[in-house]
Amino acid sequence: MKKKALHKRTVEAVRGIDFEVKPGEIYGLLGPNGAGKTTTLRCISTLMRPTAGTVEVGGLNTVSAGERVRERISFLTNDLKLDEHFSPDFTMKFFGELRQMSPKAIEERKDVLFEALRITGFKNQPIKEFSTGMRQKLAIAVSLLHDPEVVVFDEPTNGLDVITARTVTELLLAMKQDKKTILVSTHEMSVAEGLCDRIGILISGSLVMEGTLEHILKTTGTRSLADAFFWLYKEYGGENG
Amino acid sequence: MDKRLLSIVRKELRRVFTDRRLVMTVLILPGLSIALIYSVMGMITGDMNSQRDLHTYRLVVHEAPGNFSDYLEGRCEDRFLLTEKEDSGDALEASLEALRAETVDGVLVFDEGFEKRLEDFKRADSNPNVNVFYNPVSDYSGDAYRWLTTEILPEYREAILGERLGNPAYARVFTVNQDNLNPSVASEEKISSMILGSLMPIFISIFLFAGAMNIGIDMLAGEKERGxxxxxxxxxVKRETVALGKMISLAIVAMGSTISSLAGILVTLPLSSSLFGGIDMADISVSLDQWLFLGAALVLLAGVYVTLILSLSMIASSVKEAGAYVTPVYMVVLVSGMMAAMGFGGDHLRNYLIPVFGNVLVLRDIFVDEVTWWGFLTNSGVSLLVILMLLLVFRRIFKMERYLYGG
Structure with missing residues (x-):
């Protein structure tokens, strides 16, 4: 992934970002609300076009090869919702068809994901009857239906209860074992500390630091990620951002 | 065809047809409510017409000539109930008050000395006058007024003139349609198609737009808002495929809603025919050509409406905002339908160039079996152009991030 600068309407949301996520790695994008995390992830997932710079997924440009990127990527964010009128079973079938999967492949993959996320018992119920956690788990199942090479999750555990959050983190770790390329945005320090191999800290649209947790602690001279984050936040004028 | 297009169409249709609330509001309720409303209105109108046929008109006649009562009785038997009054001062005011209160249906005031002045007819200034008062608020009074001024009094005048000439036949001068029992040269079928031609285009146009409006707004603005x-x-999936899938499914739903509404009208026609000039389904026959033209015209009209509604819904960031954009277009559809129903515009080819209005004109031509290739092709070309332009606009909007995410 190369440098990019983004404009949303007249607001410059992100500038000068340059980072790379490797297969088998979980990269955490950490930042406060409004730092530009979601905009960055939307560009990576092809939902938005960067106004300058390039974004590449598996060597494919997200603008010129958007469809091929979408074949390989999974993107999950709270802004994206599933039609509440349908059941998980139909939803998976519909998205499987859109991804040109065979009916057999859809069934097999659906069974695996529903089992892992404990949705099987509810697969024929309308989504509108689901709790927030259940909806989030189904959204994850839909996003992973096509067994993507690249997984981009925006605040995946936000608003979830402890049990559902644990299920999600376990799933991310399992995908890491499968050599998937995983990018997670979060503002929760514990998630970043416990889950990510490398962390990028985004403040006011700029990537101010990236590296392993040890590297960040050493560079900032702090003892926890939270301390490091606040130190960087002050250093880079986050209050004015 | 791209299988994913079919998946999107299937999903959209499933969204509507498996939602009992939507099935009810989009497909069943339009037909049911129209059938119910038109049946009730038709029965009320039919009942009013039959009541009018049986009604005895109550007239108050001031200063009536001696033979007028006999004349009226002979002319109309028991259709008029006459109350004669002598003076026209306070009594006239009382009669007019009764007319306002709808306790009488008409008041006739003959000039004082009416008969005497008739006898002095050779004096130029002696022509007497009759004033006829009615209450436009009352249907019976309106009927009585029309009957008195166009039939009863002119015939009474003719009878008096006949007496003067010594033979009633002399005053008649000539008769009209005495042996011509069927003056209309148009067939019942043609008359029925004329009535249909004035009604059906506006119904189809409005039902089609109304059927597409709410679902179309929800299909895009609603989906954007909900994420x-x-x-x-x-x-x-190509964004064009998503857009096209939504258009096709919306057109199908709108057609379904229109068919439901039209079925509501046609099924209840035996009960509501008095609303439509006594139209009889047995008199209506539609040729294969008309069906083909109608099919093509409906597809084009649905295309214009669907692309319009979806383009406006795409610009809007919420269902509420989309409603504000689409409502003025609905007004244009209503006015265009009414203008075409009233007979405007069919005499100039240029009117077929106007989107929406031209489409309704073509529908009218089809129903009255007067469609011309020029009118049809001109409007079809314009409709296709409008659809194409809106598709391009829609496609472009679909690629603009600021319009893609609601809220």
Missing amino acids: TLATILLTP
């Missing part, structure tokens, strides 16, 4: 559209756009 479900972006989820679909994350799949490797």
Whole structure:
């Protein structure tokens, strides 16, 4: 992934970002609300076009090869919702068809994901009857239906209860074992500390630091990620951002 | 055809047809409510017409000539109930008050000395006058007024003139349609198609737009607002395919809603025919040509409406905002339908160039079996052009991030 600068309407949301996520790695994008995390992830997932710079997924440009990127990527964010009128079973079938999967492949993959996320018992119920956690788990199942090479999750555990959050983190770790390329945005320090191999800290649209947790602690001279984050936040004028 | 297009169409249709609330409001309720409303209105109108046929008109006649009562009785038997009054001062005011209160249906005031002045007819200034008063608020009074001024009094005048000439036949001068029992040269079928031609285009146009409006707004603005559209756009489907899938499914739903509404009218026609000039389904026959023209015209009209509604819904960031954009277009559809129903515009080819209005004109031509290739092709070309332009606009909007995410 190369440098990019983004404009949303007249607001410059992100500038000068340059980072790379490797297969088998979980990269955490950490930042406060409004730092530009979601905009960055939307560009990576092809939902938005960067106004300058390039974004590449598996060597494919997200603008010129958007469809091929979408074949390989999974993107999950709270802004994206599933039609509440349908059941998980139909939803998976519909998205499987859109991804040109065979009916057999859809069934097999659906069974695996529903089992892992404990949705099987509810697969024929309308989504509108689901709790927030259940909806989030189904959204994850839909996003992973096509067994993507690249997984981009925006605040995946936000608003979830402890049990559902644990299920999600376990799933991310399992995908890491499968050599998937995983990018997670979060503002929760514990998630970043416990889950990510490398962390990028985004403040006011700029990537101010990236590296392993040890590297960040050493560079900032702090003892926890939270301390490091606040130190960087002050250093880079986050209050004015 | 791209299988994913079919998947999107199937999903959209499933969304509507498996939602009991939507099935009820889009497909069943339009037909049911129209059938119910038109049946009730038809029965009320039919009942009013039959009541009018049996009604005895109550007239108050001031200063009536001696033979007028006999004349009226002979002319109309028991259709008029006459109350004669002598003076026209306070009594006239009382009669007019009764007319306002609808306790009488008409008041006739003959000039004082009416008969005497008739006898002095050779004096130029002696022509007497009759004033006829009615109450436009009352249907019976309106009927009585028309009957008195166009039939009863002119015939009474003719009878008096006949007496003067010594033979009633002399005053008649000539008769009209005495042996011509069927003056209309148009067939019942043609008359029925004329009535249909004035009514059906406006019904079809309005039902089609109304059927597409709410679902179309929800299909895009609603999906944007709820965040479900972006989820679909994350799949490797071309945005054009998503857009086209939504258009096709909306057109199908709108057609279904229109058919439901029209079925509501046609099924209840035996009960509501008095609303439509006594039209009889047995008199209506539609040729294969008309069916083909109608099919093509409906597809084009649905295309224009669907692309219009979806383009406006795409610009809007919420269902409420989309409603504000689409409502003025609905007004244009209503006015265009009414203008075409009233007979405006069919005499100039240029009117077929006007989107929506031209489409309704073509529908009218089809129903009255007067469609011309020039009118049809001109409007079809314009409709296709409008659809194409809106598709391009729609496609472009579909690629603009600021319009893709609601809220």
